[in-house]
Amino acid sequence: MTSTADAPRSPGRPRSIRADEAIIEATLDLLAEGSTIEALSIEAIATRAGVGKATIYRRWAGKDALLLDALRRLKGVLAQPAGHSVRDDLVLLVGAIGKNVDPRAAKIMPCLAPAVNRSADQFQLYQSIISPRRQLMREVLRRGIDEGVLRADIDVEVTMALLTGPMLIQRVLQWNPDLDEQALPERVVDAVLEGIRAR
Amino acid sequence: MTSTADAPRSPGRPRSIRADEAIIEATLDLLAEGSTIEALSIEAIATRAGVGKATIYRRWAGKDALLLDALRRLKGVLAQPAGHSVRDDLVLLVGAIGKNVDPRAAKIMPCLAPAVNRSADQFQLYQSIISPRRQLMREVLRRGIDEGVLRADIDVEVTMALLTGPMLIQRVLQWNPDLDEQALPERVVDAVLEGIRAR
DNA sequence: GCGTTACGAGTCTGACCCGTATCGTATTTC
DNA sequence: GAAATACGATACGGGTCAGACTCGTAACGC
Numbered sequence: 001m002t003s004t005a006d007a008p009r010s011p012g013r014p015r016s017i018r019a020d021e022a023i024i025e026a027t028l029d030l031l032a033e034g035s036t037i038e039a040l041s042i043e044a045i046a047t048r049a050g051v052g053k054a055t056i057y058r059r060w061a062g063k064d065a066l067l068l069d070a071l072r073r074l075k076g077v078l079a080q081p082a083g084h085s086v087r088d089d090l091v092l093l094v095g096a097i098g099k100n101v102d103p104r105a106a107k108i109m110p111c112l113a114p115a116v117n118r119s120a121d122q123f124q125l126y127q128s129i130i131s132p133r134r135q136l137m138r139e140v141l142r143r144g145i146d147e148g149v150l151r152a153d154i155d156v157e158v159t160m161a162l163l164t165g166p167m168l169i170q171r172v173l174q175w176n177p178d179l180d181e182q183a184l185p186e187r188v189v190d191a192v193l194e195g196i197r198a199r
Numbered sequence: 200m201t202s203t204a205d206a207p208r209s210p211g212r213p214r215s216i217r218a219d220e221a222i223i224e225a226t227l228d229l230l231a232e233g234s235t236i237e238a239l240s241i242e243a244i245a246t247r248a249g250v251g252k253a254t255i256y257r258r259w260a261g262k263d264a265l266l267l268d269a270l271r272r273l274k275g276v277l278a279q280p281a282g283h284s285v286r287d288d289l290v291l292l293v294g295a296i297g298k299n300v301d302p303r304a305a306k307i308m309p310c311l312a313p314a315v316n317r318s319a320d321q322f323q324l325y326q327s328i329i330s331p332r333r334q335l336m337r338e339v340l341r342r343g344i345d346e347g348v349l350r351a352d353i354d355v356e357v358t359m360a361l362l363t364g365p366m367l368i369q370r371v372l373q374w375n376p377d378l379d380e381q382a383l384p385e386r387v388v389d390a391v392l393e394g395i396r397a398r
Numbered sequence: 399g400c401g402t403t404a405c406g407a408g409t410c411t412g413a414c415c416c417g418t419a420t421c422g423t424a425t426t427t428c
Numbered sequence: 429g430a431a432a433t434a435c436g437a438t439a440c441g442g443g444t445c446a447g448a449c450t451c452g453t454a455a456c457g458c
Contacts (some may be wrong), residue, residue: 012433013425019435036313041415052436058415113312113372114235123373134375151397152334157378158365158386159395164374165364166357173371174322174334175313175363179356187357195394196353211403212455218405240445251406256447 003134015059019024020051023056027070032104037067037111074108075129076101078136086144093137095185096172105144110172134160163191207356209218214258221248222255227271231303236266267324273307274328275300277335286344286388292336294384297370309371333359361391 026049047055060066069113081089115122144150169175225248245252259265278295280288314321343349365387368374
């Protein structure tokens with residue numbers, strides 16, 4: 001966060017926290033309403049937030065810096081696996097993919113896909129969001145191996161991609177409109193657990 | 200295709216096919232070079248193609264129509280499974296995901312993710328590109344079931360998502376930078392075939 | 399050669415935007 | 429109350445772009 005730093009004392013009028021909030025919220029709202037990242041203008045954000053442009057520039061160097069702060073808000077909280085059944089924990093984690101506390105996140109996430117590949121900053125932000133989630137899943141898988149529920153010779157990283165991929169392409173890319181998104185987490189986890197080869 | 204329609208005869212000078220080509224190529228080149236869809240301007244395309252702006256507007260109603268035509272060029276050819284081993288055919292199809300004949304496609308595809316969710320036209324285009332590929336995989340899976348190689352009770356659609364998802368998130372979203380993209384198709388197919396549960 | 403249409407290049411108007419500066423006002427410390 | 433800093437609003441110069449238009453030229457059928 002650039003604004004509202006830990007200023008020890010200030011002579012004049014302090015920065016408005018309400019303005020901080022309003023700017024961030026306006027940014028996320030506009031994104032969720034369909035604006036793409038680059039179509040987003042400081043002027044539109046200022047108007048939407050009921051704020052002068054100068055108030056934004058006083059806090060952030062430009063659109064990129066503002067976006068980085070705004071998107072950080074979408075991280076949300078991590079799902080907490082119960083720790084009893086490996087299968088149930090995986091269903092929980094897989095079901096949480098792309099499902100954020102902030103409903104706007106679902107609509108904003110697809111917009112990040114292009115940005116992630118072009119801006120190192122945004123790539124880092126993106127990774128910082130998903131890597132703790134990956135870690136959570138990794139721990140569940142390792143636990144499953146330790147408990148003997150999962151085979152010991154599986155590639156944990158590949159398995160995570162296996163579990164995450166289907167949910168992500170469905171939620172973010174609408175890969176197959178006919179797929180039942182509701183039931184998908186369970187079905188994915190069970191299919192990955194059991195395999196599809198006849199035996 | 201909007202331009203170079205099947206005009207029976209025309210009094211004056213015919214439209215230049217070279218201009219058609221140049222405009223489409225310039226569009227794809229600019230996209231592949233990192234321009235995002237909306238940052239792409241008709242002016243830039245015209246300049247790059249060595250063409251007047253009017254020549255573009257004479258053929259297409261606007262940027263969207265041009266883009267639709269340009270992106271159709273990226274469809275590429277479908278991978279042809281050999282039809283011997285179900286496992287090998289799946290590896291081939293999974294390996295072909297996100298790998299297009301046109302090397303520009305790989306860089307352009309991530310940009311489509313946001314557009315797909317906002318424009319009905321682009322969503323349709325996107326679906327028209329991937330649905331034949333899905334069909335191909337569907338047939339291989341059905342064949343596997345018929346031959347008794349795959350279990351008869353699997354959900355074919357979910358299985359396709361299972362196979363496609365990991366490749367797609369890796370190639371398009373760079374989901375996990377540490378994952379070996381080269382070996383991924385084989386690993387994904389084998390993991391899905393065998394399952395990860397200990398037995 | 400004549401009418402017709404396309405061509406590349408360029409111009410023009412009206413938007414929209416960025417980032418800065420400047421208003422008059424409000425809120426804080428000393 | 430004075431100095432300092434914030435506020436929303438607005439104006440500014442500089443920039444890009446969409447689309448429609450205008451050139452003089454080129455290619456076609458008749």
